[in-house]
Amino acid sequence: MKSHAKVVVIGGGVVGASVLYHLTKAGWKDVLLIERAELTSGSTWHAAGGMHTVNGDPNVAKLQQYTIELYKEIERISGQSCGVHITGGLMLAGTRERLDWLKMAKARGRYLGMDLEIISVDEAAKLFPLMEKKHFKGAMFDPIEGHVDPYGVTHAYAKSAQIGGADIVRHTRVTDLQARADGSWDVITDHGNVHAEHVVNAGGLWAREVGRMVGIELPILAMEHQYLITGDMPELAGKPEQLHAIDFEGEIYLRQERGGMLMGTYERAGVPWSPLSTPWDFGQDLLPNDLERIAPSLEVGFAHFPALESAGIKKIVNGPFTFAPDGNPLVGPIRGLRNFWVACGVMAGFSQGGGVGLALSRWMVDGDPGADIWGMDVARYGDWTTLAYTNAKVRENYSRRFSIRFPNEELPAARPLRTTPIYERLQAEHAVFGDYCGLEHALWFAPSAAEAEDRISFRRSNAHPHVGAECRAVQNSVGLLEISNYGKFDIRGPGAVEWLSRMMANRVPAVGRIALTPMLNDRGKLIGDFTMCRIAANHVFLVGTYAAETYYMRWFERHMPATGVSVRPCAMEYVGLSLAGPNSRALLQGLVRDDLTTAAFPFMSFRRMEIGMVPGYVGRVSFTGDLGYEIWVTTDYQRALYELLRKAGREHGLQLFGGRALNAMRIEKSFGSWAREYRPIYGPFEAGLDRFVDLKKGDFIGRAPAAEEKESGGALRLVTFKVDATDADAIGDEPIWHDGKTVGWVTSGAFGHRVDYSLALGYVPSALAKADSGFEIEIIGERHKAQRLAGAAFDSSGKLMRV
Numbered sequence: 001m002k003s004h005a006k007v008v009v010i011g012g013g014v015v016g017a018s019v020l021y022h023l024t025k026a027g028w029k030d031v032l033l034i035e036r037a038e039l040t041s042g043s044t045w046h047a048a049g050g051m052h053t054v055n056g057d058p059n060v061a062k063l064q065q066y067t068i069e070l071y072k073e074i075e076r077i078s079g080q081s082c083g084v085h086i087t088g089g090l091m092l093a094g095t096r097e098r099l100d101w102l103k104m105a106k107a108r109g110r111y112l113g114m115d116l117e118i119i120s121v122d123e124a125a126k127l128f129p130l131m132e133k134k135h136f137k138g139a140m141f142d143p144i145e146g147h148v149d150p151y152g153v154t155h156a157y158a159k160s161a162q163i164g165g166a167d168i169v170r171h172t173r174v175t176d177l178q179a180r181a182d183g184s185w186d187v188i189t190d191h192g193n194v195h196a197e198h199v200v201n202a203g204g205l206w207a208r209e210v211g212r213m214v215g216i217e218l219p220i221l222a223m224e225h226q227y228l229i230t231g232d233m234p235e236l237a238g239k240p241e242q243l244h245a246i247d248f249e250g251e252i253y254l255r256q257e258r259g260g261m262l263m264g265t266y267e268r269a270g271v272p273w274s275p276l277s278t279p280w281d282f283g284q285d286l287l288p289n290d291l292e293r294i295a296p297s298l299e300v301g302f303a304h305f306p307a308l309e310s311a312g313i314k315k316i317v318n319g320p321f322t323f324a325p326d327g328n329p330l331v332g333p334i335r336g337l338r339n340f341w342v343a344c345g346v347m348a349g350f351s352q353g354g355g356v357g358l359a360l361s362r363w364m365v366d367g368d369p370g371a372d373i374w375g376m377d378v379a380r381y382g383d384w385t386t387l388a389y390t391n392a393k394v395r396e397n398y399s400r401r402f403s404i405r406f407p408n409e410e411l412p413a414a415r416p417l418r419t420t421p422i423y424e425r426l427q428a429e430h431a432v433f434g435d436y437c438g439l440e441h442a443l444w445f446a447p448s449a450a451e452a453e454d455r456i457s458f459r460r461s462n463a464h465p466h467v468g469a470e471c472r473a474v475q476n477s478v479g480l481l482e483i484s485n486y487g488k489f490d491i492r493g494p495g496a497v498e499w500l501s502r503m504m505a506n507r508v509p510a511v512g513r514i515a516l517t518p519m520l521n522d523r524g525k526l527i528g529d530f531t532m533c534r535i536a537a538n539h540v541f542l543v544g545t546y547a548a549e550t551y552y553m554r555w556f557e558r559h560m561p562a563t564g565v566s567v568r569p570c571a572m573e574y575v576g577l578s579l580a581g582p583n584s585r586a587l588l589q590g591l592v593r594d595d596l597t598t599a600a601f602p603f604m605s606f607r608r609m610e611i612g613m614v615p616g617y618v619g620r621v622s623f624t625g626d627l628g629y630e631i632w633v634t635t636d637y638q639r640a641l642y643e644l645l646r647k648a649g650r651e652h653g654l655q656l657f658g659g660r661a662l663n664a665m666r667i668e669k670s671f672g673s674w675a676r677e678y679r680p681i682y683g684p685f686e687a688g689l690d691r692f693v694d695l696k697k698g699d700f701i702g703r704a705p706a707a708e709e710k711e712s713g714g715a716l717r718l719v720t721f722k723v724d725a726t727d728a729d730a731i732g733d734e735p736i737w738h739d740g741k742t743v744g745w746v747t748s749g750a751f752g753h754r755v756d757y758s759l760a761l762g763y764v765p766s767a768l769a770k771a772d773s774g775f776e777i778e779i780i781g782e783r784h785k786a787q788r789l790a791g792a793a794f795d796s797s798g799k800l801m802r803v
């Protein structure tokens with residue numbers, strides 16, 4: 001084994017082999033893969049090898065498309081067959097809701113260039129005669145589905161990488177990793193050591209153990225997974241290969257395996273494997289079968305596909321593979337560790353392995369993944385993902401693998417975990433809570449305890465009238481919202497303002513003022529949106545998206561000077577309450593000594609105040625677009641502040657409102673939100689953030705490409721639509737049509753209760769951004785007329801915020 005390499009990739013499963021290949025393809029040749037046993041010795045060797053392009057996250061779906069197209073390339077380079085069978089696939093719907101879900105998936109696929117088709121039960125049965133029609137309502141056909149040979153794919157990646165200059169060492173286990181002061185690593189193995197500039201953890205089933213070598217606990221857990229292969233079936237003899245099929249309601253997947261069928265299940269009673277640590281002596285082993293556990297699924301399978309029952313079971317496979325709490329991979333650099341990368345938690349290695357390798361190699365070589373991979377960025381998780389949390393969430397995710405997730409559905413596992421001091425108070429007011437980063441926050445308030453439950457639906461739900469009442473209370477009197485679930489950062493030091501000015505696209509505001517700002521990457525794309533609140537000359541309170549806290553800190557730390565600035569995340573130290581609506585000033589004025597008139601405390605002011613006995617920071621700003629205030633206090637004061645505002649609010653018509661109403665109101669104002677309108681695939685001018693980009697203030701990260709985008713106008717434009725919707729509103733990811741063609745996609749949608757019509761925000765090509773007619777938005781398979789609005793639906797001049 002060589003003693004030095006630019007990169008050591010730990011793990012020769014399908015993911016490590018893909019990373020290795022992509023690194024050579026990106027031009028890094030001095031790369032070494034170290035494998036404990038033979039290649040494929042983790043979960044890869046016993047995989048069923050199925051692959052498909054459909055994924056709930058369109059950006060992950062794109063990487064899945066890429067993976068499947070890649071197989072031809074690695075076969076050509078390596079001469080190794082990947083055993084690709086593109087049979088086409090059917091997703092079978094057993095209920096109306098599932099058919100709606102498939103229609104939405106098909107619609108999403110439309111703007112991703114996927115050729116999906118909704119077909120009737122009769123058409124499905126012609127394509128897949130094994131099914132018993134009476135159990136189904138319809139299906140979606142995907143021509144690009146099939147399966148591969150796991151051994152062939154892994155070796156094709158590995159050989160292609162070797163041809164590109166990579167080395168592979170087998171039967172060598174990495175036992176420790178030691179960081180050097182210059183950011184490089186000593187990779188300690190049982191056959192000598194390697195000095196590497198970068199290390200990639202592609203340890204699959206052992207990724208947790210490799211993480212522990214560098215002091216991190218990755219949120220992944222292996223689950224046992226079983227599939228069976230039937231005996232040869234006369235129904236298949238002499239016929240073309242059967243399609244892949246997913247029977248969602250039966251929670252099973254099927255494909256042909258030689259003369260029989262392979263049938264796998266994600267059973268409700270899924271069982272974690274080795275929950276605390278993975279034994280090193282686990283090799284190409286299988287786990288004991290547990291037919292009893294999958295008996296309910298088998299029963300449904302035999303009813304839905306009767307020919308299987310008489311075919312008999314030839315073989316059962318039970319093997320473990322790993323999941324993150326949301327079922328998406330964990331990819332990227334780890335905050336706080338230099339040159340340490342992960343590519344693990346990949347539960348669909350044969351659909352996703354190529355995309356993971358591509359994104360990670362670009363990230364390592366170019367400093368940026370080159371695509372929007374937020375959905376699989378390891379930095380989407382934070383401190384709350386303890387071992388037990390991960391265990392609860394992974395089990396839930398596994399058992400729901402084939403379940404529909406409704407847009408208003410909150411999942412119950414691992415809850416409540418994190419709460420703020422007013423949690424019980426809000427509960428007593430019949431709050432329906434959502435979970436965000438493990439933190440409970442109120443979504444809406446029901447009139448009684450009995451009604452405090454979301455009836456899950458793709459259409460307007462039981463919450464609709466109550467959310468409407470909350471919006472109207474904000475519009476007509478005053479509303480109170482808990483805003484603790486934001487990320488907050490305390491930035492201080494003599495170099496703080498200069499540093500922040502370089503990090504952010506807008507000018508740092510004067511002391512006592514607030515400024516909104518996008519944050520851009522080197523390519524001038526959006527990687528964050530923040531509220532900068534200047535407390536003092538050398539002190540800024542920064543508010544942004546909580547889910548991206550680790551993601552932001554990783555970026556901040558990468559650009560941190562040696563001295564002069566400190567950045568401290570303080571999300572849970574400062575919890576908040578917001579007042580919004582025309583009576584908010586009178587309410588707050590009764591509790592503070594400061595003069596709140598617009599002359600003394602205008603829009604976008606920020607100041608330390610005493611609210612009754614409570615010390616806090618007050619900003620005059622509201623995401624609802626009304627006259628409003630955000631009040632930040634340390635956690636110990638939140639309950640007192642809440643009681644004070646509630647009591648004083650009585651005479652001003654104060655009503656609680658939640659996250660759903662806030663979302664509807666910010667859409668009425670055309671205000672974007674991180675991970676929806678603002679993502680690294682959009683530039684700030686495309687996103688309509690022109691007024692928050694100050695090209696004259698001096699240099700900042702992403703300035704040059706942003707200036708170019710301003711000059712060219714950018715390719716896309718964020719637009720607000722009034723939608724002729726009936727009983728269902730857009731939620732995001734629906735296609736936007738223009739003159740009969742799909743031209744863009746929705747990023748958010750909701751019913752605007754203050755304006756009394758349905759709304760959607762979405763991106764269209766710049767050339768169409770001024771088109772006055774011809775738009776339609778597809779909601780659950782139906783196209784609805786959409787009128788482009790020239791500005792925000794609610795108070796487009798912004799007068800109300802400034803009164």
Ligand SMILES: Cc1cc2nc3c(=O)[nH]c(=O)nc-3n(C[C@H](O)[C@H](O)[C@H](O)COP(=O)(O)OP(=O)(O)OC[C@H]3O[C@@H](n4cnc5c(N)ncnc54)[C@H](O)[C@@H]3O)c2cc1C
Nearest residue numbers: 011013015036042043044048049050174204205348349350
């Ligand atoms: C029964 C079953 C059916 C499946 N069906 C499908 C399917 O149809 N389609 C699909 O896409 N996916 C399927 N999967 C999932 C698929 O197997 C995984 O997504 C994939 O194998 C993950 O690959 P990996 O490279 O991340 O991990 P692994 O395959 O676990 O590879 C990790 C490798 O790292 C090595 N390693 C770990 N630590 C060290 C160390 N310290 N030193 C040296 N080497 C080390 C291990 O020996 C191992 O070879 C299935 C899985 C199972 C169990």
